[in-house]
Amino acid sequence: MIKFNIRGENVEVTDAIRAYVEDKVGKLDKYFNDGHEVTAYVNLKVYSDKRAKVEVTVPAKNVTLRAEDTSQDMYSSVDLVEEKLERQIRKYKTRMNRKPRNAVPTGQAFGDEFAPLDQADEVTEESSEIVRTKHVALKPMDAQEAVLQMDMLGHDFYVFTDADTNAAHVVYRRDDGRYGLIETE
Structure with missing residues (x-):
C-alpha cells in the first residue's frame, strides 16, 4: 500500500489535486507486494511564470525511485512522472530477473516489497549496456x-x-x- 505525503510550494494542494496524484501514482501499487507500506513523497511547485513542477520520490528498501517533470499543466506533469516511475520499476526488475538465479535474488536487491514481474511486463533496454570501461587513480x-x-x-x-x-x-x-x-x- 502506498501512503502519500503531498506538499505544495506556491500552490494550495486542493482535494482535486490530491485525488488526482493519489489516483495516478497509486497505480504503481501493483508493483509492490501486499503488506508492504511504501511512502510516496510528492512535491508540487508553481513558479511565477505559471510553470508547474511535480517531483515524486519513493524510497524503497534498497532503491529510491525518483522522477520529476516541469510543464505548463500540473496534471500532465503528474501523468508523465507516473510513467517515468513505472518505467524505472520495470527496468530495475527486468535487470534483476536477467541476472543468474544464484546471484542476488530480486527480493534482496530491491527489498521484498516488490511484487514479481510478469514476463509480459519486461522491458528491453539496450541503453543499459556498458560500452566502455575506464580505470582511474583516485588522487x-x-x-x-x-x-x-x-x-x-x-x-x-x-x-x-x-x-x-x-x-x-x-x-x-x-x-x-x-x-x-x-x-x-
Missing part, C-alpha cells in the same frame, strides 16, 4: 580541487578521494549550473 584532494579537475576535463562529474577522510566522493554539475557533492560513508 587525494579536496572538493574545490575536484571541481577544478572536473571543469578542466569538461565532465559533468568527478570521482576523487577526500584528502581528509580518505573516503571516495563525487562532485557533479547540477542542472542549475551549480555544483553538488556526494559523500560516501
Whole structure:
C-alpha cells in the first residue's frame, strides 16, 4: 500500500489535486507486494511564470525511485512522472530477473516489497549496456580541487578521494549550473 505525503510550494494542494496524484501514482501499487507500506513523497511547485513542477520520490528498501517533470499543466506533469516511475520499476526488475538465479535474488536487491514481474511486463533496454570501461587513480584532494579537475576535463562529474577522510566522493554539475557533492560513508 502506498501512503502519500503531498506538499505544495506556491500552490494550495486542493482535494482535486490530491485525488488526482493519489489516483495516478497509486497505480504503481501493483508493483509492490501486499503488506508492504511504501511512502510516496510528492512535491508540487508553481513558479511565477505559471510553470508547474511535480517531483515524486519513493524510497524503497534498497532503491529510491525518483522522477520529476516541469510543464505548463500540473496534471500532465503528474501523468508523465507516473510513467517515468513505472518505467524505472520495470527496468530495475527486468535487470534483476536477467541476472543468474544464484546471484542476488530480486527480493534482496530491491527489498521484498516488490511484487514479481510478469514476463509480459519486461522491458528491453539496450541503453543499459556498458560500452566502455575506464580505470582511474583516485588522487587525494579536496572538493574545490575536484571541481577544478572536473571543469578542466569538461565532465559533468568527478570521482576523487577526500584528502581528509580518505573516503571516495563525487562532485557533479547540477542542472542549475551549480555544483553538488556526494559523500560516501
